Amino acid sequence: MSNLEYIAVFFTHLGALKxxxxxxxxxxxxxxxxxxxxxxxxxxxGVKFNYTEDINKIISEDIxxxxxxxxxxxxxxxxxx
Numbered sequence: 001m002s003n004l005e006y007i008a009v010f011f012t013h014l015g016a017l018k019x020x021x022x023x024x025x026x027x028x029x030x031x032x033x034x035x036x037x038x039x040x041x042x043x044x045x046g047v048k049f050n051y052t053e054d055i056n057k058i059i060s061e062d063i064x065x066x067x068x069x070x071x072x073x074x075x076x077x078x079x080x081x
Contacts, residue, residue: 004052004069004070005048005049007033007039016043016062022058023047023058029049030048031047032046039065059078063080
């Protein structure tokens with residue numbers, strides 16, 4: 001699989017912190033970032049990361065929306081129901 005870049009946005013700042021810690025525990029490099037306005041978020045903080053495996057394995061209940069980033073285009077791939 002290719003190494004895709006993702007941006008997760010969260011309901012709360014605490015959710016973003018927990019998810020960042022989780023990604024580090026599974027050896028995935030991540031960074032906090034302000035959420036781009038066009039993606040919006042309840043808390044305004046996102047986590048950007050690269051992941052090479054099935055993204056569905058690491059979706060958590062804290063994620064509001066998950067976007068893939070390809071050629072500077074955001075594609076919504078998950079939204080909390």
